[in-house]
Amino acid sequence: MTKFEYSPAPESTSIVDIKSEYGLFINGKFEPAKGNKSFETINPATGKPLARIAYATNADVDKAVNSATEAYKKIWSKMPASERGKYLYRIARILQERAREFAVLETMDNGKPIRETRDVDIPLAAGHFFYHAGWADKLDFAGLGNSPKPHGVVGQIIPWNFPLLMLSWKVAPALATGNTVVLKPAETTSLTALLFAEVCQQAGLPAGVVNIVTGDGSTGAYLVNHPGIQKIAFTGSTEVGKGIARAIAGSGKALTLELGGKGANIIYEDAAMDEAVEGIISGIFFNQGHVCCAGSRLLVQESVLDEVTTKLKSRMELIRIGDPLDKNTDLGAINSKAQLEKIHELANSGDQEGAQRWSPQCELPTDGFWFKPTIFSGVAQSHRIAQEEIFGPVLSILTFRTPQEAVEKANNTPYGLSAGIWSDKGSKILWTAQRLKAGVVWTNSFNKFDPASPFGGYKESGWGREGGRHGLSAYVKVVK
Amino acid sequence: MSRIDVMKTYKLYINGAFPRGESGRVYEVKDSKGKFLGNPCQASRKDLREAVVSARAAQAGWVYSTAYLRGQILYRVAEMMESRKSEFIDVIVASEGKSVSAATNEVSAAIDMWVWYAGWSDKISTIAGSTNQVSGPFYNFTIPEAIGVVAIFASEKSPLLSLVSAVGGVLASGNTCIVIAAEKSPLAAIVLAEVVATSDVPNGVVNILTGKSSELVPWVGSHMDIDAVDVSGLSKKQESEVRIAGADNLKRIHRFTEMQSAQRVLAFVENKTVWHPIGV
Numbered sequence: 115m116t117k118f119e120y121s122p123a124p125e126s127t128s129i130v131d132i133k134s135e136y137g138l139f140i141n142g143k144f145e146p147a148k149g150n151k152s153f154e155t156i157n158p159a160t161g162k163p164l165a166r167i168a169y170a171t172n173a174d175v176d177k178a179v180n181s182a183t184e185a186y187k188k189i190w191s192k193m194p195a196s197e198r199g200k201y202l203y204r205i206a207r208i209l210q211e212r213a214r215e216f217a218v219l220e221t222m223d224n225g226k227p228i229r230e231t232r233d234v235d236i237p238l239a240a241g242h243f244f245y246h247a248g249w250a251d252k253l254d255f256a257g258l259g260n261s262p263k264p265h266g267v268v269g270q271i272i273p274w275n276f277p278l279l280m281l282s283w284k285v286a287p288a289l290a291t292g293n294t295v296v297l298k299p300a301e302t303t304s305l306t307a308l309l310f311a312e313v314c315q316q317a318g319l320p321a322g323v324v325n326i327v328t329g330d331g332s333t334g335a336y337l338v339n340h341p342g343i344q345k346i347a348f349t350g351s352t353e354v355g356k357g358i359a360r361a362i363a364g365s366g367k368a369l370t371l372e373l374g375g376k377g378a379n380i381i382y383e384d385a386a387m388d389e390a391v392e393g394i395i396s397g398i399f400f401n402q403g404h405v406c407c408a409g410s411r412l413l414v415q416e417s418v419l420d421e422v423t424t425k426l427k428s429r430m431e432l433i434r435i436g437d438p439l440d441k442n443t444d445l446g447a448i449n450s451k452a453q454l455e456k457i458h459e460l461a462n463s464g465d466q467e468g469a470q471r472w473s474p475q476c477e478l479p480t481d482g483f484w485f486k487p488t489i490f491s492g493v494a495q496s497h498r499i500a501q502e503e504i505f506g507p508v509l510s511i512l513t514f515r516t517p518q519e520a521v522e523k524a525n526n527t528p529y530g531l532s533a534g535i536w537s538d539k540g541s542k543i544l545w546t547a548q549r550l551k552a553g554v555v556w557t558n559s560f561n562k563f564d565p566a567s568p569f570g571g572y573k574e575s576g577w578g579r580e581g582g583r584h585g586l587s588a589y590v591k592v593v594k
Numbered sequence: 595m596s597r598i599d600v601m602k603t604y605k606l607y608i609n610g611a612f613p614r615g616e617s618g619r620v621y622e623v624k625d626s627k628g629k630f631l632g633n634p635c636q637a638s639r640k641d642l643r644e645a646v647v648s649a650r651a652a653q654a655g656w657v658y659s660t661a662y663l664r665g666q667i668l669y670r671v672a673e674m675m676e677s678r679k680s681e682f683i684d685v686i687v688a689s690e691g692k693s694v695s696a697a698t699n700e701v702s703a704a705i706d707m708w709v710w711y712a713g714w715s716d717k718i719s720t721i722a723g724s725t726n727q728v729s730g731p732f733y734n735f736t737i738p739e740a741i742g743v744v745a746i747f748a749s750e751k752s753p754l755l756s757l758v759s760a761v762g763g764v765l766a767s768g769n770t771c772i773v774i775a776a777e778k779s780p781l782a783a784i785v786l787a788e789v790v791a792t793s794d795v796p797n798g799v800v801n802i803l804t805g806k807s808s809e810l811v812p813w814v815g816s817h818m819d820i821d822a823v824d825v826s827g828l829s830k831k832q833e834s835e836v837r838i839a840g841a842d843n844l845k846r847i848h849r850f851t852e853m854q855s856a857q858r859v860l861a862f863v864e865n866k867t868v869w870h871p872i873g874v
Contacts, residue, residue: 241729257721259857352844359841364834371844528843547868548658555868564728568736568867573821574844582726584736584865593852 117432123441125228130219135166136304138174138328139311141181142321148173153330155304158225159438159447159482167304170327172336175296178325179342182267182294185322190294191264199250202290204317206243209282212313213237216306220278221438223305225447225482226401228439238563239282242581245565246290249586253291256583259592264292265345265368268589269337272307273350274300274449275404275505281307283580284347285324286565291589293345296325298337302450304328335361343367347588349406352503352529352574359577370578370588372406372570374503375531378524379409379560380546382517383418385536389558391425394509397534397560399433399445399487403507404453406575407532409560411500412489412511413520419513423491431474433487445507448483457485457506464490464499469510495526503529517542521549530572534560553579604634604780606641606804607787609648610797615805616640623781626691634780637805639813642772645801646819649743649770652798657740657768661716668712668765671793675705678789685781686754704758707854711762714859718767722860731872738863740768741846745814747774747807747827754782755853760824761800763858769822773802774814776827780804808832815839822846822862 135152137144146152147168154163170178190198209216216239217231226235253262268288272280277299288295299307307326314324327333331354338346338358348358349372362369379397381390397409414422438446448454465471473486485506493500493510500510514520524533533552535543547555553571556562563569568582578588605612615635623631635641656664675682679701686697722738744764749756753776764771775783787802803810807828814823815836823840825833826849837847848861 356841356844359844360838363837363841364830373844543870547866550866553864553866555866557868557870559732559869559871562728562730562732562869564726564730564734566726567728567734567869568724568726568865570865572864572866577844577846579865579867582736582867583724592857593855 120442122437124437125218125221125439125441127218127222127439129215130222132165132219132305136168136308136328138168138170138178139308139324139326140174140178141325142315144311147171153301155223155302157222157482158302158449159479161481164223165305167328170329170333175327175333175336175340178296178327179267179340181322182296182325183342185320186266186294189320190323191292195251195253195292198292199247199290201317201319202243202247202250202286205313205319206240206247208313208316209236209240209243213240216278216309218439219309220306221446223303224274224277225438225449227443227446228441229443230401235276235279238565239278242282242286242565246286250290253586253590256586258587258590262291262590262592265589265591266293267343268293268295268345268347269340269343270295270297270347271334271337271350272297272299274303275401275406277303278306278310280349281310284349287580287585287589288347289323291586293589294323296327296337296343298327298329298334301330338362345369345589348372355576368588368591370580371576372580373574373576375406375408375529375571375575376411376501376503376527377407377409377532377534377552378411378413378550379534380413380520380524380536381415381418381422382535382537382542383415384538386538386558387418387421387425390536391422391429393534393536393558393560394426395429395433398509399507400561402446402448402485404449404505405561407554407561409532409534410504410509412509413523414511414513415520416513416515423511426489427472427474430487430489433474433476435476435484435486436479445487448485448506451483453505454483454485457504457508460499460502460504461488461508464493464497464510467494467497467499469493469497469499495523501527517546521546525551528574531575532556602632604632604784604804606635606637607784607791607800607802608641608645609801610791612787616644621805623689623779625688631689632781634784634804637803637810639810641803642810642813642817645772645803646743646817648798648801649772650819652770652796653740653742655796656770656799661718664766664768665712665715667794668708668715668762671789671795672705672708672712674789674793675701675708675786678785679705681785682754682782685785689779689781690753700752700755704755707755707758708762710854711766711859714766718859718863721856722863726867728869733870733872734867736865736867738767738860738865741862741864742769742821743819744769744771744822744824744862745774745820746771746824748776748783749827750776750778753779754786756827757783757786759853759855759858760826763855764824764862765799766859767863769862770799771801772820773800774807774810775802775804777805777807811835812839815845816842818843820845822848824848824850826850
């Protein structure tokens with residue numbers, strides 16, 4: 115394949131106005147944290163600081179929960195559902211209007227390519243609000259049980275890999291079903307959540323319906339254990355998710371969890387190979403592999419292993435890694451130093467355990483956090499890189515001979531979030547899809563998302579679904 | 595001289611067989627007047643593990659049989675129970691001290707509940723599944739599937755009915771189960787095991803243990819091959835114990851307030867969404 119050379123095509127940052135300091139968003143207003151505590155957020159592609167973010171104390175979280183409780187009791191629970199829905203429509207429209215600004219800001223704060231924030235993160239986030247807006251006054255038709263009722267105040271904790279998109283997955287269904295929200299963004303990616311707070315102001319959303327408290331893990335832990343919260347929604351690591359499940363046992367709080375994954379991408383010998391290779395690429399290198407549903411375990415039928423590997427390597431030579439703001443960039447920066455270290459540690463274990471590492475020749479920027487697109491061949495089921503979530507651009511290649519073996523290997527993990535199946539034969543695809551223990555199965559495709567499509571995991575990948583009719587059930591109570 | 599009754603040896607029900615507990619322990623069950631009724635087994639952690647192995651092994655066969663067949667088998671349980679109605683009434687009257695009419699009502703309700711759940715088996719994905727209108731050329735559908743192996747604690751309040759209400763629901767959706775019978779009144783559960791054993795229910799799909807639920811709670815909670823637990827029969831404190839230990843493999847844990855409830859069928863499913871491209 116020919117590699118075309120392009121001149122740099124950076125997206126302008128003039129559209130964003132990054133303040134030097136950001137406060138907490140409580141009761142419709144921005145305010146500093148008690149004692150003016152704050153922390154720095156950086157651009158992971160350059161390592162340079164972007165802004166200082168308020169570090170919420172326990173008293174700030176108390177105030178946010180209190181504000182959400184008052185807003186629930188006095189305003190949100192009394193408002194006709196159709197009016198509630200109209201606020202969500204407004205938010206969706208404002209997100210569309212300010213999409214470019216959000217895309218640039220997200221890329222600067224997160225390190226992901228502008229191509230993805232522009233074409234995936236932000237449009238999908240707006241889509242989630244638009245979709246859920248329509249549910250607000252139609253919940254009685256959703257088949258959730260008899261007269262579904264909101265929980266009240268919902269505590270939501272989101273990760274750094276899709277900051278605004280994960281916010282929309284959480285906030286949109288919570289508001290549509292009549293709950294009010296206290297949201298904590300990830301420590302390294304608070305900026306788009308705080309810009310979203312401005313959107314809430316522009317939409318005229320009643321004060322206290324959405325509150326945003328920035329901070330770290332301890333802020334999240336305090337929110338989870340807060341007695342004023344009736345439901346918790348968490349997206350993040352399986353380890354933390356289990357900790358939350360233990361912490362709230364017996365409290366009566368409802369809990370949904372979107373956790374880790376080790377998705378199998380199964381390539382049968384009769385697959386359309388060029389398309390399958392594109393699917394492998396998007397499965398593992400989309401968003402630098404910072405994707406819980408990434409296709410991080412490639413299961414290739416033995417008869418086509420050489421063909422797939424050769425094509426994959428030649429395709430990987432074309433991946434453009436570098437400035438995330440450049441419109442031609444495919445692979446951006448790793449989100450943080452800590453994450454980069456974790457990826458190195460697991461990749462090194464692959465070397466030590468005897469797998470063979472390969473990456474294309476490419477120059478990495480000197481500043482910021484970067485990792486080359488990487489594949490490991492000769493991976494055994496027992497290797498750490500076949501079992502543990504790497505959350506980076508690292509693919510483990512395993513093989514199988516029969517469909518039964520493919521299913522057996524795909525399911526041989528405590529996770530169960532996603533899987534891919536590539537074949538030209540419909541009955542084989544459906545047979546495989548039926549037997550995979552995974553909440554989302556992409557056939558002849560990978561990493562597709564939509565507000566109408568339920569997303570979530572089996573086994574240790576989590577509890578509950580987000581999106582679609584099924585996602586609504588996380589935010590309502592029904593008689594059991 | 596009056597005839598000497600042949601008394602029943604009450605045993606566990608694991609993988610279609612009636613073994614004694616591996617630990618050799620039994621506990622005495624008496625009627626309301628203190629008369630000896632039986633020595634059911636006090637199941638151990640190892641018995642529980644055997645039951646889980648059996649339920650897991652039976653999973654694929656049960657879940658990939660047709661929903662029509664599962665419905666017929668659940669209906670068959672109702673047929674078998676109807677024919678042994680008097681035995682259930684006798685056991686409930688003797689061991690729970692209920693009146694004959696109360697026991698008759700309970701047994702009738704239990705039989706009817708099997709019929710109700712039998713009708714659910716092939717309607718679950720119609721009710722709980724969906725096709726989803728995504729913005730793109732994809733056929734996208736969500737289907738509810740069995741979670742896998744479910745542990746059930748029966749309630750002391752109505753030992754037979756609580757057990758049937760729980761088991762019927764989890765079987766209808768394709769799960770296999772391990773039931774821990776009501777500790778004080780386990781005999782009806784064992785008679786039910788004898789009914790299940792003669793109702794075309796494949797071996798291992800239902801496993802019934804008797805014993806001290808307080809002893810089994812932590813082992814159910816921490817067993818890594820149990821996918822879900824119905825804690826309706828446990829105290830809130832025991833439920834918390836199961837929840838804390840169960841977080842190790844993120845067990846799905848549910849408590850129900852209603853006996854006959856669609857939620858009992860729909861709670862123990864996992865929703866799978868499949869995307870397939872549309873194109874020529």
